[in-house]
Amino acid sequence: MSQPLEGITVLEIGHILSGPFCTMLLADMGARVIKIERPRQGDEARRLGPQVNGDSAYFMSVNRGKESVTVDFSRPEGKDLITELSKNVDVVVENFIPGSLKRFGLDHENLSSVNPRLVYASISGFGQEGPRAHDPALDIIVQAMGGIMSVTGETSRQPTRPGVSLGDSIAGLFAALSIVVALLKRGTTGRGQYVDVSMLDCQVTMMENAFSRYFATGQIPSPIGSRHPAAVPFQAFTTLDGHIVVAVLSDDSTYWTKFCEAIEHPELGNDPRFKDAWSRVKNYEVLRPIFDECMSRRSSQEWLSILTRFGVPCGPVNSVDEVIRDPQVIHRGMIAEIPHKKFGKWKVANTPFRFNGSPSGPQGSSPNLGEHTGKVLKELLGLSDDDLAKLKSEGII
Numbered sequence: 001m002s003q004p005l006e007g008i009t010v011l012e013i014g015h016i017l018s019g020p021f022c023t024m025l026l027a028d029m030g031a032r033v034i035k036i037e038r039p040r041q042g043d044e045a046r047r048l049g050p051q052v053n054g055d056s057a058y059f060m061s062v063n064r065g066k067e068s069v070t071v072d073f074s075r076p077e078g079k080d081l082i083t084e085l086s087k088n089v090d091v092v093v094e095n096f097i098p099g100s101l102k103r104f105g106l107d108h109e110n111l112s113s114v115n116p117r118l119v120y121a122s123i124s125g126f127g128q129e130g131p132r133a134h135d136p137a138l139d140i141i142v143q144a145m146g147g148i149m150s151v152t153g154e155t156s157r158q159p160t161r162p163g164v165s166l167g168d169s170i171a172g173l174f175a176a177l178s179i180v181v182a183l184l185k186r187g188t189t190g191r192g193q194y195v196d197v198s199m200l201d202c203q204v205t206m207m208e209n210a211f212s213r214y215f216a217t218g219q220i221p222s223p224i225g226s227r228h229p230a231a232v233p234f235q236a237f238t239t240l241d242g243h244i245v246v247a248v249l250s251d252d253s254t255y256w257t258k259f260c261e262a263i264e265h266p267e268l269g270n271d272p273r274f275k276d277a278w279s280r281v282k283n284y285e286v287l288r289p290i291f292d293e294c295m296s297r298r299s300s301q302e303w304l305s306i307l308t309r310f311g312v313p314c315g316p317v318n319s320v321d322e323v324i325r326d327p328q329v330i331h332r333g334m335i336a337e338i339p340h341k342k343f344g345k346w347k348v349a350n351t352p353f354r355f356n357g358s359p360s361g362p363q364g365s366s367p368n369l370g371e372h373t374g375k376v377l378k379e380l381l382g383l384s385d386d387d388l389a390k391l392k393s394e395g396i397i
Helices: 018-028 057-062 076-086 108-114 139-145 166-189 199-206 208-217 253-262 266-270 277-282 284-295 300-309 327-331 373-381 385-393
Strands: 009-013 032-037 066-070 091-094 119-124 194-198 234-238 243-247 314-316 335-340 344-349
Touching (some): 009 018, 018 057, 018 066, 018 091, 018 166, 066 373, 076 108, 076 373, 091 166, 108 119, 119 166, 139 166, 139 199, 166 199, 194 199, 199 208, 234 284, 243 300, 253 266, 253 300, 277 284
Parallel strands (some): 009 091, 091 119, 119 194
Antiparallel strands (some): 243 314, 335 344
């Protein structure tokens, strides 16, 4: 069976995370991804820790299944190579500060002029326009500016960054979706499009619930730990030996009544103060000590068994090592193995795409720096061995 994006070729002029994460998703769905890197230096991610026998675990994860081509596009000869390559691909993805690639003639306007069918996606901190468009922005900056850090963490604590790079990865996800949509539209119009993805825009989109509450009440959302602002109980609880989460979101009293029976306080299920989700939110301070006292009596596994028996949505708070051993995670194949030249195999987090008519998932190892330069330039541009030797001697590739 063919993969969903088989036949699509992507040129990645990216670095670190947002651009490479986007193209990783496309590669996992079958696109051919050609990663352009600087000769001798490569993507900065290659030098990030932890290093395993000289290879960055970070780089290996996000750049699996790609081909590495080294080109110094700051020089006219290198710029010409990239321009020629763009004639033979479907998509270009870049994540530099706006205007950076325009200096080298590798912006959308120039490349689409030689390939009108090209889908060109730019990922940047603030987008291509606006008062901060040309400012650098890393993950924590857009998470802070987009409001996510203002609602994350415990009450009265310093602003907290979530433990993963949501600013970069969510932008990469939105970019991948936009690219697939643009390719679909190209099938109708015959022309490509320019995709402008702002990391800050993506963070604002992810804050939809916080904004809806603010627009409805005028109250500024603030951190409340693991709790849900519109439902109780919907949070992490401390048990005798760890933590679990319970999620009673529905306004239907069924789950609330079952939860009350499970914690051996059936009278709470009929108390008018707690009749619906919003009532329980308003009276949370009454419920909190009852919840805390009950949950502290039993182990996490005991509570999970009891709550599951009563049909109450619940789950363990897994550490990273526990996630990879979780039976559901294993069954879904969410920890995948890719080949590695030194280790034989290397484990990575899988992508969640599942199609009943075509396979998806990591397609190969991460490339060595410049590993595919000769192969790609011969195949797509028709260069000879002599041409390659000359370019290499001049430091272009």
